[in-house]
């Protein structure tokens with residue numbers, strides 16, 4: 001059963017990034033087809049959390065993208081807010097020691113200079129924001145722009161709102177290129193799809209897809225566990241995490257780092273995440289990782305000690321060596337665009353990414369300078385292992 | 388504590404394995420969540436309830452006495468009230484993590500060189516309009532009420548669904564003085580005649596139950612189904628109807644049966660949580676094992692209904708083989724399968740009859756058609772069939788996991804153990820075992836507790852003659868056991 005279809009752009013990947021690319025491309029007037037070998041949100045999008053954060057980003061290109069995305073998420077929420085469980089709940093970053101508080105405040109000052117709203121919270125006011133925090137914290141910073149969505153619902157509803165043609169259960173096995181090297185569409189296990197443009201939104205498998213187009217992109221998986229508790233009445237109001245999280249995100253170490261990131265959800269359970277390890281695509285449960293998550297959460301919220309975890313799950317953040325995503329056209333394969341490698345921020349950064357891709361596709365100037373996100377910024381790899 | 392073999396589950400499989408292994412000089416710890424051994428089949432009234440000896444087929448009573456007395460005389464360390472939430476692979480063996488007592492708050496750990504998973508199976512109940520009314524219980528639940536607490540679920544009961552377990556449940560209720568208005572079976576047991584060959588070993592017991600039904604004048608409605616359960620506050624009756632060959636309702640056959648209890652069951656599924664947490668390969672819904680009942684994870688055996696639904700006699704045979712194999716392997720010798728040939732023959736015969744029963748008893752073809760949109764499918768999260776259908780039709784969900792993500796069906800307390808098969812069927816796909824790393828909800832405080840004591844080996848703990856084996860080492864490290872690994876960055 002082979003069929004040949006034609007459209008303006010094929011988006012590979014029906015995760016959060018692919019869904020946002022489809023939405024903005026379709027709204028820019030393009031005919032879009034989204035292909036995924038699994039179901040909607042079957043990749044990392046269905047295995048992570050849905051924090052839309054500006055608080056954890058240092059000034060630079062990622063923060064600029066986060067701020068653009070933040071504005072666009074607020075627009076999307078006007079249209080789909082309830083369906084995607086959008087909650088502009090704000091973040092609270094706490095410091096356990098005076099030293100950590102100093103560092104956090106300096107970090108926040110830099111963010112403020114770049115458009116982030118960040119309000120210092122003295123130790124004795126922390127409980128006004130989060131009544132159940134433990135005693136003895138040094139202080140914190142409140143980030144009202146931080147928000148939250150339910151990622152799988154967000155991907156599914158953005159896709160539906162886009163009106164794009166959705167082909168699930170179909171694997172892209174190759175990217176078709178003409179004699180001039182230009183992209184002509186994709187080959188799937190069920191026929192070819194013809195289009196002058198292809199967007200690689202394949203998440204942690206973005207490197208594999210790039211290879212199928214004949215270019216290299218060193219996307220690697222970074223495992224994370226999330227703990228889910230039994231449903232509770234609302235007790236944790238913000239997304240709360242300890243200041244050492246920020247250094248973890250930028251860490252180049254492969255070692256397990258866990259920082260207590262605790263948040264309530266609209267549905268009741270508290271989510272505790274997330275560990276970071278580079279162990280390839282290994283899904284088996286690591287008790288040391290989930291133990292560290294539990295301990296970290298209790299350190300901030302002692303009442304959690306008696307609350308039960310009903311489940312834990314793992315996902316694989318797609319990351320690139322310099323911790324920035326690849327967004328934009330690939331000069332090595334005209335017509336191929338990349339939108340992958342968002343690591344632990346792909347939900348938050350999805351709307352901005354989708355908008356930038358749509359701008360490029362329609363020949364308009366993107367809102368942000370794409371140079372830091374260039375997909376060909378890495379030295380060519382000699383078939384390095386991507387476990 | 389430390390032991391050679393930790394057996395999880397004290398049903399027929401776990402009991403047979405524990406006795407076989409300890410008789411061969413292996414230290415065995417037998418863990419079960421229940422206060423008393425016996426599992427589903429030999430469930431006894433709690434010690435405090437002065438019960439008369441329950442009615443049971445004679446052979447069953449004799450086997451139970453033998454197991455019980457054997458256990459009392461053995462050196463098996465019995466660990467009752469131990470709810471196992473996870474089995475962890477460690478470089479020096481396996482650690483069984485449990486929570487104690489009915490509260491399940493205090494932790495306990497057993498370090499073992501080998502583990503046998505004998506966790507049995509759980510019932511499947513498929514939804515239909517009205518199934519969440521008080522008064523509707525599972526067939527197994529009704530059975531457990533009878534066997535364990537000697538209470539009855541109501542005065543007038545209907546037993547409905549499909550599968551060979553409905554017969555003993557109806558007979559048991561009738562014997563306990565409940566008026567059983569009907570046994571409603573959606574399959575056609577006459578088809579069993581076609582499979583009579585492999586079923587020879589099965590029939591006497593079935594015939595006994597059938598005689599019980601006759602004696603108590605229980606109407607048997609084959610190829611019938613419960614269309615709806617009625618009642619406002621609680622159950623007052625059910626509508627039943629006949630099914631045609633395609634599983635559709637035959638028009639004009641509906642009738643109302645007043646009742647205050649409805650026991651429903653649609654078969655059983657193996658418990659695979661612990662096995663999956665360990666990374667054991669599954670074969671369909673069951674833990675995959677070899678001829679010695681070994682899983683593909685070194686040091687881990689499985690027996691009984693965890694490896695496929697097939698009744699108590701099969702569980703006994705598999706448990707016996709697993710116990711002997713583990714005993715030999717733990718001593719560092721290769722077992723001689725000839726030594727358990729009778730058990731292996733019984734296993735082969737009983738597996739054949741189990742697959743014959745499977746072929747006959749299956750939910751009717753079109754059952755999902757009768758699940759109205761407002762019927763709750765996932766009780767924990769109160770997700771109705773309409774929401775599941777909308778996720779499939781409107782949002783691109785094509786598999787149970789995506790339906791779960793988009794509707795929350797299966798995300799609640801029971802983690803989809805109850806609604807999994809129904810959600811999959813409503814989504815139009817085969818049920819996939821969903822990963823549940825915690826077999827029981829575990830307090831964060833227990834998770835967070837440091838576990839330094841589990842590190843090095845305690846050589847003094849090893850009795851003579853059970854030194855570490857070399858051909859089948861337990862829990863050898865694989866990548867997942869290493870807490871960290873350097874990426875190529």
Ligand SMILES: Cc1cc2nc3c(=O)[nH]c(=O)nc-3n(C[C@H](O)[C@H](O)[C@H](O)COP(=O)(O)OP(=O)(O)OC[C@H]3O[C@@H](n4cnc5c(N)ncnc54)[C@H](O)[C@@H]3O)c2cc1C
Pocket residue numbers: 012013014015016017018035036037038039040041042043044045046047048049050051052053170171172173201202203204205206209223224225226273274314315316317318339340341342343344345346347348349
């Ligand atoms: C534990 C954890 C917690 C996280 N928490 C957050 C958070 O709080 N906030 C946040 O913003 N981000 C978070 N993330 C990160 C976020 O989940 C990811 O960055 C994001 O989901 C990436 O989305 P994506 O669409 O790019 O990739 P994916 O969701 O992985 O989608 C890629 C899709 O491409 C498909 N695909 C791949 N190859 C092919 C092919 N050859 N043919 C067809 N289809 C193909 C896959 O099937 C998949 O569906 C977290 C991640 C983890 C693991």
Ligand SMILES: Cc1cc2nc3c(=O)[nH]c(=O)nc-3n(C[C@H](O)[C@H](O)[C@H](O)COP(=O)(O)OP(=O)(O)OC[C@H]3O[C@@H](n4cnc5c(N)ncnc54)[C@H](O)[C@@H]3O)c2cc1C
Pocket residue numbers: 395396397398399400401418419420421425426427428429469470471472505506507508526527530552555556592658690691692693697698699700702826
């Ligand atoms: C209603 C009903 C009627 C039946 N009637 C018959 C019949 O007439 N004839 C027949 O042959 N068979 C019958 N069976 C089937 C029979 O009960 C099973 O075949 C048999 O019990 C399977 O034995 P097992 O050892 O594999 O598991 P089980 O007997 O189910 O024992 C498993 C044990 O493991 C324990 N366990 C599970 N998970 C954990 C955990 N995480 N931590 C600690 N402990 C755990 C459980 O508490 C249980 O005691 C019936 C079953 C039911 C439900």
